[in-house]
Amino acid sequence: MVNNYSNVPDETREKVRSVIEKYNYVPHASARTLAGFQNKIIGLFMIDRKSDTAGKKVSMSTYFSPFMSGVIDEANKNGYYVLAYAVNKPSDYSNIKEIFFNQTISGGIFIGQQSDDANIRQIIKSGYKVVFVDKDIELESDSSSKSLIVNADNVDGAYKATKYLIQLGHTSIAHIAGYMKQLSTIERIEGYKKALLEAGIPFNHDLVIKGNFMQDGGYFATMKLFQKEKPTAIFYASDSMAVGGIQAAQELGLKVPEDLSIIGFDDIEISSYLNPPLTTIRMDFSEMASISVNSLVSSIESDSGFSAHYIVPVELVERKSCLKLSK
Amino acid sequence: MVNNYSNVPDETREKVRSVIEKYNYVPHASARTLAGFQNKIIGLFMIDRKSDTAGKKVSMSTYFSPFMSGVIDEANKNGYYVLAYAVNKPSDYSNIKEIFFNQTISGGIFIGQQSDDANIRQIIKSGYKVVFVDKDIELESDSSSKSLIVNADNVDGAYKATKYLIQLGHTSIAHIAGYMKQLSTIERIEGYKKALLEAGIPFNHDLVIKGNFMQDGGYFATMKLFQKEKPTAIFYASDSMAVGGIQAAQELGLKVPEDLSIIGFDDIEISSYLNPPLTTIRMDFSEMASISVNSLVSSIESDSGFSAHYIVPVELVERKSCLKLSK
DNA sequence: CTGAAAGCGCTTACAG
DNA sequence: CTGAAAGCGCTTACAG
Numbered sequence A, B: 001m002v003n004n005y006s007n008v009p010d011e012t013r014e015k016v017r018s019v020i021e022k023y024n025y026v027p028h029a030s031a032r033t034l035a036g037f038q039n040k041i042i043g044l045f046m047i048d049r050k051s052d053t054a055g056k057k058v059s060m061s062t063y064f065s066p067f068m069s070g071v072i073d074e075a076n077k078n079g080y081y082v083l084a085y086a087v088n089k090p091s092d093y094s095n096i097k098e099i100f101f102n103q104t105i106s107g108g109i110f111i112g113q114q115s116d117d118a119n120i121r122q123i124i125k126s127g128y129k130v131v132f133v134d135k136d137i138e139l140e141s142d143s144s145s146k147s148l149i150v151n152a153d154n155v156d157g158a159y160k161a162t163k164y165l166i167q168l169g170h171t172s173i174a175h176i177a178g179y180m181k182q183l184s185t186i187e188r189i190e191g192y193k194k195a196l197l198e199a200g201i202p203f204n205h206d207l208v209i210k211g212n213f214m215q216d217g218g219y220f221a222t223m224k225l226f227q228k229e230k231p232t233a234i235f236y237a238s239d240s241m242a243v244g245g246i247q248a249a250q251e252l253g254l255k256v257p258e259d260l261s262i263i264g265f266d267d268i269e270i271s272s273y274l275n276p277p278l279t280t281i282r283m284d285f286s287e288m289a290s291i292s293v294n295s296l297v298s299s300i301e302s303d304s305g306f307s308a309h310y311i312v313p314v315e316l317v318e319r320k321s322c323l324k325l326s327k
Numbered sequence C, D: 001c002t003g004a005a006a007g008c009g010c011t012t013a014c015a016g
Helices: A010-023 A029-034 A064-077 A092-101 A118-125 A154-167 A183-198 A215-228 A239-251 A269-273 A285-302 B010-023 B029-034 B064-077 B092-101 B118-125 B154-167 B183-199 B215-228 B239-251 B269-273 B285-302
Strands: A041-047 A081-087 A107-111 A129-133 A146-152 A173-177 A208-210 A233-236 A261-263 A280-283 A309-312 A314-317 B041-047 B081-087 B107-111 B129-133 B146-152 B173-177 B208-210 B233-236 B261-263 B280-283 B309-312 B314-317
Touching: A029 B029, A041 A064, A041 A092, A041 A285, A064 A081, A064 A107, A064 A285, A064 B064, A064 B081, A081 A092, A081 B064, A092 A118, A107 A285, A129 A285, A146 A154, A146 A183, A146 A285, A154 A173, A154 A183, A154 A233, A154 A261, A154 A280, A154 A314, A173 A183, A173 A215, A208 A215, A215 A233, A215 A239, A233 A239, A239 A261, A239 A269, A269 B269, A285 A309, B041 B064, B041 B092, B041 B285, B064 B081, B064 B107, B064 B285, B081 B092, B092 B118, B107 B285, B129 B285, B146 B154, B146 B183, B146 B285, B154 B173, B154 B183, B154 B233, B154 B261, B154 B280, B154 B314, B173 B183, B173 B215, B208 B215, B215 B233, B215 B239, B233 B239, B239 B261, B239 B269, B285 B309
Parallel strands: A041 A081, A041 A107, A107 A129, A129 A146, A146 A309, A173 A208, A173 A233, A233 A261, B041 B081, B041 B107, B107 B129, B129 B146, B146 B309, B173 B208, B173 B233, B233 B261
Antiparallel strands: A081 B081, A280 A314, B280 B314
């Protein structure tokens, strides 16, 4: 074994070191793991929402990239490596279970929509360390489970977005929502209602249209919305949907922001390049990544459970897609 | 050992299978690797070019995301997992060497600019399987080395871009280049010159400005260019630089494409959302990813070398940032 | 304090 | 054909 015990004479240490250097010795990772050393790999599982509607398939959600980048950086800082996995079919879950059980990874981070899969439940029950980002359902808090949830402050974000529109003088504000079974969808609707209520604007059911978080969903929901209603502003539950919304508005002959104010949620990379640049609610992906990785790593190294629920704050970023109503 | 030998009675097999099922048995990955089984992990090393000029640091090159997505998908199809690593400081190379030598991974893919690092050379010399995408320098073909290079057809892409501009009637065509020490930069300049030569347009040295492949580089190079020259069209060596170019043109009071035609290279995600949507040369990232992964996997599994040099074709995608010169 | 032995959980080559 | 043993390269607990 090659450790740095403090009691070894310097000369010997130096000799050993030089031999190591010379032969390029590196301890065999699998041997160490097998002998009880925790391996330094965590899994990052990105649950992908594919959409073929636009012709080309979207193969990795737009917001995975900055989050992943944050996870990798933070993991590296902690001496960990990240195994990246894109989940896009149900059978992937059994592969994931396998790499937990076969000790390829010491823990994992899930991001994106989760179907409540049996394999995942088994992983949690078995005491593997897991963090969920943007989780759709609450985990039952089992004493043996070691998992944690990190979410953006969806309610507050939606509240801020809607309130911003209200302050601009809008009273007819529509909302294009995400997947109905996802927690963030529910929470964003909640924030939207809260701002309306506070301003004394009656909630109109017809002004809320179901979308899917993706561009095509934003497009179709907007088209559907304008068949019956004529809002002056729309709050989209994701920037991707807002992109589809801008497209729809254009086809409808509506100028953004002159005829229609649009605000999104996420602040993905393309948002600032849009025409007009999109006003939106920024999620701090690198903050979420840091929390996820650091919690996971400390849980792995102390072998202790964790069951906190982090809510990461969110902020409004003002660009050019919303206009003050002048009347 | 739990294998599927053909000679085991069905009944026994079934019994074993059910026990496995019941106890959720999964073979220990490290034990298998230690006992000689190839592990099923490949490394994906993304050499990051950071830029802080724009205020926020760019933490992962825009084109890594689609490439990585392709790598993960293709690897998964082959039963492999991918360990993703973002290289952003020199010391990272020694970590990379370590995970090759300690057998954490069975091979690796490098993408982005490579400094000719000693650790990398050592990895190659030691016979580890490695593929380089968009490699800047030629590998010496050592008999023991097992590495391959996958590049886009840079010469042809630049040729197509420049020729397209020429066909639109432009004769004063500038080129904003990438990092000077990178192969793709050299090749793109070559394609640019080739098209000019073919059309009988004299090459003007002042029309070629050095950039850095990033948005800020495109911006500053464009500003610099217009201090002395007044081209009617610019071919940027990357879409990111074209984004900076559109910005610069705007500040210079030049309308794109009316006053200035712009064409990029890469076809990154934001390009089609730009104002105007960017005409560019598309690199087929998923094709490059497939070639990389499949070559690597077959090299790992046959333990054979490979030293091909793939050139992946490239195509023009016409959008709205170029205009026919009407005079 | 130190050095030799046992053991981690597999695979593979080898006796029976 | 089958079952017991050796060995992969480490770490850790244990004799000396």
